[in-house]
Every structure is written in C-alpha cells, then in structure tokens.
Amino acid sequence: MTNSLVRVENLKKYFPVKLGLFEGWYFNPLPKRKKLYVKAIDGVSFEINRGDTFALVGESGCGKTTTGRTIVGLYRKTGGEIYFKGRPVDTVLKENPGDFRRNVQMIFQDPYSSLNPRMKVYQLISEPMRVHKLVKDRKEERERVAELMKNVGLEPEYMTRYPHQFSGGQRQRIAIARALAxxxxxxxxxxxxxxxxxxxRAQILNLMEDLQEKYGLTYLFIAHDLSVVRHISNKTAVMYLGRIVEMGDTDEIFENPLHPYTKTLFESIPSVDKVKQPLKVTIEGEVPSPINPPPGCPFHPRCPFATDRCKKERPELVEVAPGHKVACFLY
Ligand SMILES: Nc1ncnc2c1ncn2[C@@H]1O[C@H](COP(=O)(O)OP(=O)(O)OP(=O)(O)O)[C@@H](O)[C@H]1O
Ligand SMILES: [Mg+2]
Structure with missing residues (x-):
C-alpha cells in the first residue's frame, strides 16, 4: 500500500471573468472578444502522505482556498489531475461518489457562516451520519453525537442548543465535530x-492535533501566514499567484527558506520581543492580477533580486536539497 493519500498534478482552476451586462457587447461590439480568465491556480503539483499535515501558505488571493475547494470537489478543475489513494478522483467519483464525499471533509474559516443557524447542534452533527447511512438507529446516532461532542471538548448536554448560543471557538468545535461525523x-x-x-487559536490547533492522532487524520491546512503552521504542519508549500514557489519539510522551510518571497513572509511575522523588525528583503508593490499575470517569474515585479531572465522565463519548481523544492533562478 502506498503512503500517498492525495496527489495533485499540474492542477489548474480558471474562473471566467464576468463582464458587466453591457460591457460584453454594447460598449465593446467586437465580434469575438478574447475570453478573460482569473487563473486562480495555474499548474500546482504536490503530494500529501497519510498522517501528514500539509500546510499551504501565501498572501490573500494566491489561490489557497481554490486549491482546497477543487480537491474536495466543490469546484470543477480546469486542468490537471487529482489522485486519491493513487486513483484519479474523477474515476473514484464516477464509481462511488458517496465514499469519496464521506472520506474527504472541509472545515471553513468562518464558523459563524459555515453552520446553518436554524439547526441545533444535534442536527448539525448527526445530519452527515444520516446522509451517509453510518448509524443504524436513533440510539446509536445519539451516542455518536455525544461522543463526538466530548471528543471536540463540548458538553453533550448542549446538543439541543443553536450555534448562536456558542462562542466562536465553540462553534468551530461544532464544525469540526460535524466534519468528523x-x-x-x-x-x-x-x-x-x-x-x-x-x-x-492555540486551543483549536491543539484540538486538531489531538484529533489527528486519535482518528488517524491527514490534513491540508491553509493559512495566510507562516507563524501558524510551524507547530502543526510537517510539510509546507508556499503559494504565490496560483503557483507553488517553494515546498518542503516545515523545519527545512523555516530554517532555510530560499525563495525571496518565502523570506518576505518570514519577515512579516511579528515577533514578541521586538516590536518592529527591520526588513531584510523589502517587497514593493501589490500582488499582480491573476487575470493578467506577468510573464516570466510571477514574483519578479516585486523581487529585489530579479534579473532580465526572471522577466522572460518562468522558473520551474526544482529540488535543491532532498525534498526541498524551489522555483527561482537564484538556486
Ligand atoms: N468563485 C470565484 N469566481 C471568480 N474568481 C474567483 C472565485 N474564487 C476565487 N476567485 C479568484 O481567484 C483568486 C484566488 O482566490 P482564493 O480565494 O483561492 O485565494 P486565497 O489564497 O484563498 O485568498 P485568501 O487568503 O484571501 O482567502 C483570486 O484572484 C480570487 O479573486
Ligand atoms: Mg482563502
């Protein structure tokens, strides 16, 4: 049996840009306008092994959520391939859609909007069990809900309450219990x-770690800054404008970050002892638009080390040390 649980290969997700009602033809009556796309993910490859916590980090808009949603099947991919336990997800979904949907769950950022406010905790946690026919009767269902609530640190006696009666952290615990159901x-x-x-925050991270051990879970953990992922993840991939620019063991990425963009991410981590940290690599400018990404290396307009080559040629992700890959001509 292979150790690989999820593998994505050259994954792409483009969103068509929606034009205003009249923009498309009235003010621009060209017969054939070139269709515009947001290249939210543009050729991403990585592998997640069983038991891994694989962190995906990068600034707002770089494509982290799109990657997660495409893997779990909430978005249809534009190109590339996703493998689950070594088999293409398209095939798995054709053969046994229920099994894949049961096996792969998502926890969202906002526990305020991800839980239906009209459902009681009991319904929220038991609904997925019923959908996937995982309990034989009402008694077993009740026992499972109570057990899950205990395991995420909630009192089972609160199962008749509604989400708004809980704090943000408790609501995220409910969302986690629902995912585990x-x-x-x-x-x-x-x-x-x-x-x-x-x-x-630390409590929820610790809970996720405990649950990982207890249930043998594998995580794709999305975060926009590196400080969050240090303790929870064993692998880290840094995304920039729809691509992975650096990837490797988390310890290696933290001890020996190579890509200029990864270095800037470290410098934006606030440190406890120093209020202001001097920036070693200063980046300027905004993240370019994924509708019209710059040619060459997507980071070159902001990179202090950019050369002419970086403006023309796109660096591939290459292995520079065992398991440590970087997409930069400096290495
Ligand atoms: N449903 C959608 N339709 C059109 N464009 C989208 C859609 N979802 C995301 N995008 C665009 O794709 C790009 C990547 O977005 P995504 O939400 O994946 O980024 P992110 O890394 O999760 O950002 P954040 O840290 O803000 O959550 C952005 O330019 C975004 O505007
Ligand atoms: Mg996001």
Missing part, C-alpha cells in the same frame, strides 16, 4: 483559526 481520512482546513480570538 463521516469518519473521514482527509480534512481540508481552510484558515480554521483566523476568524477566532487570538486567545483561543
């Missing part, structure tokens, strides 16, 4: 703590 092997957690109070 189908006994998944793989969970995509899309910034699961960034909407929460700073004081309770």
């Amino acid at each position: 189908t006994e998944p092997e793989f969970i995509v957690a899309d910034e699961p703590i960034s909407a929460l109070d700073v004081s309770i």
Whole structure:
C-alpha cells in the first residue's frame, strides 16, 4: 500500500471573468472578444502522505482556498489531475461518489457562516451520519453525537442548543465535530483559526492535533501566514499567484527558506520581543492580477533580486536539497 493519500498534478482552476451586462457587447461590439480568465491556480503539483499535515501558505488571493475547494470537489478543475489513494478522483467519483464525499471533509474559516443557524447542534452533527447511512438507529446516532461532542471538548448536554448560543471557538468545535461525523481520512482546513480570538487559536490547533492522532487524520491546512503552521504542519508549500514557489519539510522551510518571497513572509511575522523588525528583503508593490499575470517569474515585479531572465522565463519548481523544492533562478 502506498503512503500517498492525495496527489495533485499540474492542477489548474480558471474562473471566467464576468463582464458587466453591457460591457460584453454594447460598449465593446467586437465580434469575438478574447475570453478573460482569473487563473486562480495555474499548474500546482504536490503530494500529501497519510498522517501528514500539509500546510499551504501565501498572501490573500494566491489561490489557497481554490486549491482546497477543487480537491474536495466543490469546484470543477480546469486542468490537471487529482489522485486519491493513487486513483484519479474523477474515476473514484464516477464509481462511488458517496465514499469519496464521506472520506474527504472541509472545515471553513468562518464558523459563524459555515453552520446553518436554524439547526441545533444535534442536527448539525448527526445530519452527515444520516446522509451517509453510518448509524443504524436513533440510539446509536445519539451516542455518536455525544461522543463526538466530548471528543471536540463540548458538553453533550448542549446538543439541543443553536450555534448562536456558542462562542466562536465553540462553534468551530461544532464544525469540526460535524466534519468528523463521516469518519473521514482527509480534512481540508481552510484558515480554521483566523476568524477566532487570538486567545483561543492555540486551543483549536491543539484540538486538531489531538484529533489527528486519535482518528488517524491527514490534513491540508491553509493559512495566510507562516507563524501558524510551524507547530502543526510537517510539510509546507508556499503559494504565490496560483503557483507553488517553494515546498518542503516545515523545519527545512523555516530554517532555510530560499525563495525571496518565502523570506518576505518570514519577515512579516511579528515577533514578541521586538516590536518592529527591520526588513531584510523589502517587497514593493501589490500582488499582480491573476487575470493578467506577468510573464516570466510571477514574483519578479516585486523581487529585489530579479534579473532580465526572471522577466522572460518562468522558473520551474526544482529540488535543491532532498525534498526541498524551489522555483527561482537564484538556486
Ligand atoms: N468563485 C470565484 N469566481 C471568480 N474568481 C474567483 C472565485 N474564487 C476565487 N476567485 C479568484 O481567484 C483568486 C484566488 O482566490 P482564493 O480565494 O483561492 O485565494 P486565497 O489564497 O484563498 O485568498 P485568501 O487568503 O484571501 O482567502 C483570486 O484572484 C480570487 O479573486
Ligand atoms: Mg482563502
């Protein structure tokens, strides 16, 4: 049996740009306008092994959520391939859609909007069990809900309450229990703590770690800054404008970041002892638009080390040390 649980190969997701009602023809009556696309993910490849916590980090808009949503099947991919346990997801979905949907779950950033406010905790957690026919009767269902609530640190006696009667952290615990209800092997957690109070973030991270061990889970953990992923992930991939620019063991990425963009991400981590940190690599400018990405290396307009080659040629992700890949001509 292979150790690989999820593998994506040259994954692409383009969104057509929606033009205003009249833009398309009235003010621009050209017979054939070139269709515009947001290249939210543009050729991403990585592998997640069983038991991994694979972190995907990068600035807002770089394509992290799109990657997660495309893998779990909420978005249809534009190109490339996704493999689950070594088999293309398209095939798996054709043969046994229920099994894939049960096995792969997602936790969202905002526990305020991801839970139906009209459902009680009991319904929220038991619904997926019923959909996937995982319980034989009402008694077993009740026991499973109570057990899951205990395992995520909630009192089972609160199962008759509504989400609004809980705090943000407790609501995220409900969302986690709901995701666990189908006994998944793989969970995509899309910034699961960034909407929460700073004081309770560590608790939710610790809970996720405990649950990983208890249930043998594999995580794709999405975060926009590196500080969050250091302790929870064993692998880290850094995304920029729809591509992975650096990837490797988390320890290696933290001790020896190579890509100029990764270095800037480290410098934006606030440190506790120094209020202001001098920036070693200063980046200027905005993230370019994924509708019309710059030619060459997507980071070159902001990179202090960019050369002429970077403006013309696109660096491929190459292995520079065992397991450590970087897409930069400097290496
Ligand atoms: N449903 C959609 N339709 C059109 N464009 C989209 C859609 N979803 C995302 N995009 C665009 O794709 C790009 C990547 O977005 P995505 O939400 O994946 O980024 P992200 O890395 O998750 O950002 P954030 O840190 O803000 O959550 C952005 O330019 C975004 O505007
Ligand atoms: Mg996002």
